[in-house]
Amino acid sequence: MDQNTNSKPRVLKGTVVSDKMQKTAVVEVLRLKKHPKYKKYFKVSRRFKAHNPENTYHTGDQVFMSETKPMSKDKRWVIISKAE
Numbered sequence: 418m419d420q421n422t423n424s425k426p427r428v429l430k431g432t433v434v435s436d437k438m439q440k441t442a443v444v445e446v447l448r449l450k451k452h453p454k455y456k457k458y459f460k461v462s463r464r465f466k467a468h469n470p471e472n473t474y475h476t477g478d479q480v481f482m483s484e485t486k487p488m489s490k491d492k493r494w495v496i497i498s499k500a501e
């Protein structure tokens with residue numbers, strides 16, 4: 418079994434849209450995608466549950482989050498810092 422151990426975890430930038438859960442925030446990540454036929458760009462959003470250890474990040478904050486091992490059924494990201 419060959420494991421890829423020296424790969425960096427993914428880091429995404431997003432906006433906190435909910436902080437109502439204890440030690441968890443919902444972060445929405447927006448990205449632009451290009452339509453293959455019409456060549457027009459459109460927005461695609463995705464929401465992730467991220468670990469918010471001391472409940473320091475609140476709704477509307479721009480944050481960076483990193484991929485980590487699974488913490489629960491849905492939570493696989495941890496917020497690492499606030500984006501300025």
